[in-house]
Amino acid sequence: MTAWYESTFGRDYLSLYPHRNDEEAIQDIAALLRLTDLPRREPLLDLCCGAGRHLAALRREGFTDLTGLDLSSHLLAEARARLDAASMEDVQLLRADMRDIPQRDRFTAIISLFTSFGYFASQQEDERVLVSAYRALTRDGTFVLDTLNREHVLASLTPSEEKELGDMCVRIRRHISRDGLRVEKETRVTQPGSPVTIYRESVRMYAKREIEDMLGRIGFVNTHFFGSLQGDAFTNSSARMVFVTSKVAHAPYH
Numbered sequence: 001m002t003a004w005y006e007s008t009f010g011r012d013y014l015s016l017y018p019h020r021n022d023e024e025a026i027q028d029i030a031a032l033l034r035l036t037d038l039p040r041r042e043p044l045l046d047l048c049c050g051a052g053r054h055l056a057a058l059r060r061e062g063f064t065d066l067t068g069l070d071l072s073s074h075l076l077a078e079a080r081a082r083l084d085a086a087s088m089e090d091v092q093l094l095r096a097d098m099r100d101i102p103q104r105d106r107f108t109a110i111i112s113l114f115t116s117f118g119y120f121a122s123q124q125e126d127e128r129v130l131v132s133a134y135r136a137l138t139r140d141g142t143f144v145l146d147t148l149n150r151e152h153v154l155a156s157l158t159p160s161e162e163k164e165l166g167d168m169c170v171r172i173r174r175h176i177s178r179d180g181l182r183v184e185k186e187t188r189v190t191q192p193g194s195p196v197t198i199y200r201e202s203v204r205m206y207a208k209r210e211i212e213d214m215l216g217r218i219g220f221v222n223t224h225f226f227g228s229l230q231g232d233a234f235t236n237s238s239a240r241m242v243f244v245t246s247k248v249a250h251a252p253y254h
């Protein structure tokens with residue numbers, strides 16, 4: 001059976017999230033670089049890079065060794081086109097699953113931005129993503145994870161929404177799964193002359209402590225957390241949870 005994350009990030013995805021654009025990415029990266037001093041001349045991986053908006057922003061900030069990894073061929077093709085159009089042909093793109101980053105001990109920094117975590121059916125599978133990032137980092141490398149905050153989602157969930165995006169009529173339904181662990185989203189897109197398309201998203205919501213525990217088990221150290229990429233203090237009502245953590249040598253998974 002096809003998992004939701006194999007089919008959702010396709011043809012309509014970028015049109016459904018028009019505000020996740022270059023301008024926002026430039027601001028995200030400026031904020032990230034104020035939060036943590038990532039070395040510009042060393043290898044950086046954008047894990048789940050999507051259409052490459054953060055890679056382009058990083059390149060403009062002077063990063064010279066950039067790789068983006070994503071599972072969606074469609075978004076990777078969009079990323080290639082965006083980067084080539086900006087004369088950023090040197091940025092490498094890789095199609096792979098985030099649980100199996102092919103490189104070991106390669107990246108000084110790995111970033112995972114805008115809720116690319118919590119996608120798998122079990123916590124063990126999600127944890128594999130963190131293990132994979134750990135292995136792909138060089139000693140003392142930095143991992144940045146930007147994801148949603150369970151408490152905020154539970155307190156602010158909008159169950160139903162309708163909007164027009166260009167010629168698309170979009171109806172969104174959200175609910176919390178019966179076990180209370182996941183936020184489920186169904187997006188129904190109607191376009192003149194096309195059959196109705198339905199996209200599903202199912203993201204496991206973690207408490208801060210659960211992610212800290214996973215990072216600690218794997219061997220990450222010096223974990224700092226924030227309520228936004230801008231470095232706001234984390235509270236239960238923060239919309240985001242941002243972890244900045246480091247690898248240490250000779251830890252259990254290495």
Ligand SMILES: C[S@@+](CC[C@H](N)C(=O)[O-])C[C@H]1O[C@@H](n2cnc3c(N)ncnc32)[C@H](O)[C@@H]1O
Nearest residue numbers: 005009048049050070071072097098113114116
């Ligand atoms: C919410 S989007 C974020 C994209 C990008 N970080 C951004 O901010 O524009 C999540 C991304 O994860 C990718 N993705 C989903 N499942 C994946 C997997 N198993 N392995 C690698 N990438 C995956 C999707 O294709 C999509 O590009």
